[in-house]
Amino acid sequence: MKKLITIITLSMVLFSSCVEDEVPGLQQTNVTLNFQHNWEGTTVTNTDFNTIQYINAEGDELSIEKLRYLISKITFHKSTGETIVVDGYNLVDVTNNKNLSYITPIEIPIGTYTNVSFTFGFDNMDNTDGSYADLNSVSWNVPMMLGGGYHFMQLEGKFMNDLTVEQGYQYHTIRAVDNTDPMSLVFQDTFFQVDLGELIVHNNSSIAINMNIAEWFKDPYQWKLNDLNSMLMPNFDAQIKMRDNGQNVFSLGTVN
Amino acid sequence: MKIGCYILLVMLFLSCSKDDTATYVPTPLALEVPQLFSQKILPPVIPFDNPQTVEGVALGKKLFFDTLLSANNTQSCATCHAPENAFTDVTQFSDGIDGVFGNRNSMPIFNAAFNYDEKFFWDGRSLGLELQAIQPVENPIEMHNTWQQAVTDLQSNSEYPNLFQLAFGTTTITKELVTKAIAQFERTLISGNSKFDKYLLGTATLTPQELNGFNVFMDETKGDCFHCHGSDNNPLWTDNIFHNNGLDAVFTDLGLGEVTGDPNDNGKFKSPSLRNLAFTAPYMHDGRFNTLDEVINHYSEGLQNSPTIDPLMKKVAQGGVQISPQEKADLKAFLLTLTDHNFINSPAFQN
Numbered sequence: 285m286k287k288l289i290t291i292i293t294l295s296m297v298l299f300s301s302c303v304e305d306e307v308p309g310l311q312q313t314n315v316t317l318n319f320q321h322n323w324e325g326t327t328v329t330n331t332d333f334n335t336i337q338y339i340n341a342e343g344d345e346l347s348i349e350k351l352r353y354l355i356s357k358i359t360f361h362k363s364t365g366e367t368i369v370v371d372g373y374n375l376v377d378v379t380n381n382k383n384l385s386y387i388t389p390i391e392i393p394i395g396t397y398t399n400v401s402f403t404f405g406f407d408n409m410d411n412t413d414g415s416y417a418d419l420n421s422v423s424w425n426v427p428m429m430l431g432g433g434y435h436f437m438q439l440e441g442k443f444m445n446d447l448t449v450e451q452g453y454q455y456h457t458i459r460a461v462d463n464t465d466p467m468s469l470v471f472q473d474t475f476f477q478v479d480l481g482e483l484i485v486h487n488n489s490s491i492a493i494n495m496n497i498a499e500w501f502k503d504p505y506q507w508k509l510n511d512l513n514s515m516l517m518p519n520f521d522a523q524i525k526m527r528d529n530g531q532n533v534f535s536l537g538t539v540n
Numbered sequence: 541m542k543i544g545c546y547i548l549l550v551m552l553f554l555s556c557s558k559d560d561t562a563t564y565v566p567t568p569l570a571l572e573v574p575q576l577f578s579q580k581i582l583p584p585v586i587p588f589d590n591p592q593t594v595e596g597v598a599l600g601k602k603l604f605f606d607t608l609l610s611a612n613n614t615q616s617c618a619t620c621h622a623p624e625n626a627f628t629d630v631t632q633f634s635d636g637i638d639g640v641f642g643n644r645n646s647m648p649i650f651n652a653a654f655n656y657d658e659k660f661f662w663d664g665r666s667l668g669l670e671l672q673a674i675q676p677v678e679n680p681i682e683m684h685n686t687w688q689q690a691v692t693d694l695q696s697n698s699e700y701p702n703l704f705q706l707a708f709g710t711t712t713i714t715k716e717l718v719t720k721a722i723a724q725f726e727r728t729l730i731s732g733n734s735k736f737d738k739y740l741l742g743t744a745t746l747t748p749q750e751l752n753g754f755n756v757f758m759d760e761t762k763g764d765c766f767h768c769h770g771s772d773n774n775p776l777w778t779d780n781i782f783h784n785n786g787l788d789a790v791f792t793d794l795g796l797g798e799v800t801g802d803p804n805d806n807g808k809f810k811s812p813s814l815r816n817l818a819f820t821a822p823y824m825h826d827g828r829f830n831t832l833d834e835v836i837n838h839y840s841e842g843l844q845n846s847p848t849i850d851p852l853m854k855k856v857a858q859g860g861v862q863i864s865p866q867e868k869a870d871l872k873a874f875l876l877t878l879t880d881h882n883f884i885n886s887p888a889f890q891n
Binding site: 333334349350413414417418420421422423425427428429430440441442449450451452453454514515517518 | 580581582654656755758759760761764766767768770771772773774776779804847848849850851852853854855856857
């Protein structure tokens with residue numbers, strides 16, 4: 285008898301779900317963000333890594349061996365001033381082709397938005413030390429002696445130095461910290477909001493977000509890898525420069 | 541659409557009927573995950589087709605210590621992966637049943653269930669513990685057996701068919717079931733009870749030297765070990781990723797490059813965990829360093845440049861990170877706080 289009741293109940297649920305499938309006019313949708321990368325317009329994927337083939341604004345020849353970065357707080361801005369904030373974050377791992385697409389875990393109302401934005405890195409509220417098991421598991425942490433929390437980006441590779449010898453660089457971005465006095469760290473925020481601009485969200489929309497990697501070395505600070513290549517995490521001034529150079533790194537690509 | 545619903549209803553009836561048939565199910569066994577692991581990192585990886593069971597782990601343990609798997613019945617997995625050495629070998633290379641030595645140092649086995657990418661061996665050539673366990677049996681310089689022979693021997697053994705029945709519900713032994721059982725046992729080998737773990741949990745105190753050593757480990761301008769070897773937030777003490785850590789200017793062993801065929805991977809080997817270093821000498825993929833002092837000296841002033849050297853190997857032109865003798869001593873003191881005596885002495889892991 286119990287089985288019969290269960291089956292009848294299940295069949296009612298099945299029928300009702302079947303009927304719902306046929307109702308047209310979805311008002312909300314998940315949105316897919318596709319992270320794409322280029323060097324001054326030339327596509328960059330992990331198959332382009334490990335070869336010195338890029339030239340930055342300073343004229344340094346360089347390769348990319350690792351690129352991963354964190355974005356958070358994707359926000360859809362309506363003309364009314366209302367915002368829809370997608371809680372969570374995405375660690376884009378270009379090296380391993382992981383998380384290059386991110387589907388919003390919540391549905392977004394279909395319609396026109398005056399701006400779509402995200403935070404590069406974590407804001408201070410979210411940048412809490414050791415709080416995210418998935419990020420801890422991939423060693424994305426920042427040592428507590430530098431304030432703890434998490435990296436925002438790890439861009440690594442080799443460049444030809446002034447002696448025309450290959451040398452490694454580690455362009456790691458974190459919250460800027462002056463650790464001159466280890467007992468009294470001084471911080472400056474380096475996360476920033478990336479504004480993609482106006483767009484229309486359709487059913488099952490996908491939004492391409494482009495990163496021009498060359499911009500990290502370009503504007504306003506013309507990065508000289510011979511001078512700044514290693515141990516940049518505790519380098520307060522370097523972190524500020526990286527933040528400033530990051531302002532024009534991202535742009536909106538194709539929206540479908 | 542409605543037709544699909546009717547089909548589902550029929551399937552429901554059928555599945556309900558099947559529920560009435562009693563089938564043997566081995567006893568589920570949850571892994572004992574240390575508190576810090578639960579707090580800090582993702583859960584262990586358990587394949588959906590090889591869940592942990594009491595009977596499976598017991599069988600896997602028996603197989604792990606059984607010399608029956610080798611061609612001449614002289615070596616078991618534990619011969620080169622001894623519990624007292626955190627499941628590695630004390631020699632640079634291990635000799636197989638014919639007295640032939642390999643060219644890689646035996647890898648310690650612990651916390652394998654937390655190797656999220658599931659790439660095993662120094663060169664990552666096996667994807668999953670089950671696949672890893674297949675290789676040593678037939679390796680001509682290890683157990684030098686055939687799986688056909690090993691399975692035949694197990695099948696004709698007076699105990700094993702019944703143990704496989706208990707673990708997997710069948711007395712028919714296959715190499716797949718053998719390796720599943722071994723993998724289940726290996727997943728129980730969890731090490732998370734060192735002095736440093738206790739320090740993080742507030743139940744132990746570090747000496748000033750050990751704390752200084754931890755700072756050297758975490759300082760990007762000094763040891764900068766944390767980028768590859770975990771941190772207080774990653775209790776695995778490895779990233780389980782493949783790096784060229786500057787051992788050689790010219791490679792005699794291509795490592796990951798041999799597996800992928802990509803020259804950019806030449807000379808790259810998996811970062812080992814820094815837990816239990818007190819038990820796991822000699823060090824590196826080829827066991828070239830007998831002491832921790834030699835390892836630290838390598839990173840401080842012994843780096844060799846090569847095209848695939850990891851960018852994280854800073855100051856290679858100067859030979860390494862150039863830490864002072866005191867910093868080296870402190871770093872060593874810290875590393876030894878990752879020693880887990882309970883792990884190597886656990887009765888559950890002994891023969």
